[in-house]
Amino acid sequence: MLEVNNLKVEFKSHGKSVAPVDGVSFTVGDNETVGLLGESGCGKSVTALSLLRLFPMASKPLLQGEVRYNGRDLLAANDATMRSIRGNQIAMIFQEPMTSLNPLHRIGTQLGEMLRMHTKLDRQQIKTQVIAMLQRVGLSRATQLVDDYPHSLSGGMRQRVMIAMALLCKPGLLICDEPTTALDVTIQAQILDLMRDLQREQGTAILMITHDLGVVAEMCERVVVMYAGQVVEQSTVRDLFDSPAHPYTQALMRARPALDGIPGQPLMAIPGAVPLPGSVATGCRFAARCPKADDRCRASMPPLEAIFPGHMARCWYPD
Numbered sequence: 001m002l003e004v005n006n007l008k009v010e011f012k013s014h015g016k017s018v019a020p021v022d023g024v025s026f027t028v029g030d031n032e033t034v035g036l037l038g039e040s041g042c043g044k045s046v047t048a049l050s051l052l053r054l055f056p057m058a059s060k061p062l063l064q065g066e067v068r069y070n071g072r073d074l075l076a077a078n079d080a081t082m083r084s085i086r087g088n089q090i091a092m093i094f095q096e097p098m099t100s101l102n103p104l105h106r107i108g109t110q111l112g113e114m115l116r117m118h119t120k121l122d123r124q125q126i127k128t129q130v131i132a133m134l135q136r137v138g139l140s141r142a143t144q145l146v147d148d149y150p151h152s153l154s155g156g157m158r159q160r161v162m163i164a165m166a167l168l169c170k171p172g173l174l175i176c177d178e179p180t181t182a183l184d185v186t187i188q189a190q191i192l193d194l195m196r197d198l199q200r201e202q203g204t205a206i207l208m209i210t211h212d213l214g215v216v217a218e219m220c221e222r223v224v225v226m227y228a229g230q231v232v233e234q235s236t237v238r239d240l241f242d243s244p245a246h247p248y249t250q251a252l253m254r255a256r257p258a259l260d261g262i263p264g265q266p267l268m269a270i271p272g273a274v275p276l277p278g279s280v281a282t283g284c285r286f287a288a289r290c291p292k293a294d295d296r297c298r299a300s301m302p303p304l305e306a307i308f309p310g311h312m313a314r315c316w317y318p319d
């Protein structure tokens, strides 16, 4: 369904160019949920925005590579085509729903607008569908809610409204950028459950962007691990948890609090931080934080290679 080939996103600022996404490739199959995992600043959101070309005019980057959706290259598509695809065939849910809900318009108007743009339904049919979808995402007061403004809703309710809005046109692909990070854990679990149910019902494929290994374990079949703008590991979720091959993925696993871990076992923080885009001139981008780094690692960049079928890693010394 989605095939991203060698995506590079280059911003120009103060006469310098930086590429926070630098040669990223991955696929999402029909009905599949794929996780895009990585620390803050590794390029997850820039990747997501590139897929739908959703950058504000003021910071439009140069996009290279291919983003194929059912065979069609979205990076080469014209603006009218992109408008018909956004929200209709590919929908996106952001971390903070207030960034995508308009505070000045009633909930019902905003959701109805999606159907007005992409279907030929009349006013009454639109209202009926909007209310049905709000009920489906667990908002029982849906008939009153359509007349409310976003600020009168709680964070969890707003995120449900966002999910309703995203699924209203039955998109083939849903891109979720940290959809539950801002919510407390019980609401987070409810929202993830809801997304799983809706995915099963509608057969929507999901690209789930997160820094949370727990969300990946709960939701995804495959996972793509990003570091400093590159893919460093890719495999099924089961393989990744059973046998992480890349030192960065291994470090992420050790940095995770395990409920069933040995009591008193210390968490291992990953020393240092993700390097800023463009700051590593040569070699492996993880070398400064990697316990296994040697001269070869610092001198040349390892390629992303299959270590066994379906499992790829970008490391000279994968486990």
Ligand SMILES: Nc1ncnc2c1ncn2[C@@H]1O[C@H](COP(=O)(O)OP(=O)(O)OP(=O)(O)O)[C@@H](O)[C@H]1O
Binding pocket: 011, 013, 018, 020, 038, 039, 040, 041, 042, 043, 044, 045, 046, 047, 059, 211, 276, 277
């Ligand atoms: N408009 C822009 N111009 C220049 N650099 C940018 C721009 N937008 C993002 N970046 C840089 O791209 C890098 C990746 O940012 P991105 O928001 O994709 O990270 P992320 O993985 O989504 O992190 P988080 O988990 O915190 O959301 C950062 O170093 C950021 O400063």
Ligand code: SF4
Binding pocket: 246, 247, 248, 284, 285, 286, 287, 288, 290, 291, 292, 293, 294, 297, 298, 302, 314, 315, 316, 317, 318
């Ligand atoms: S290539 Fe070297 S520095 Fe990079 S992750 Fe592998 S062992 Fe570590």
Ligand SMILES: [Mg+2]
Binding pocket: 044, 045, 046, 177
């Ligand atoms: Mg982000």
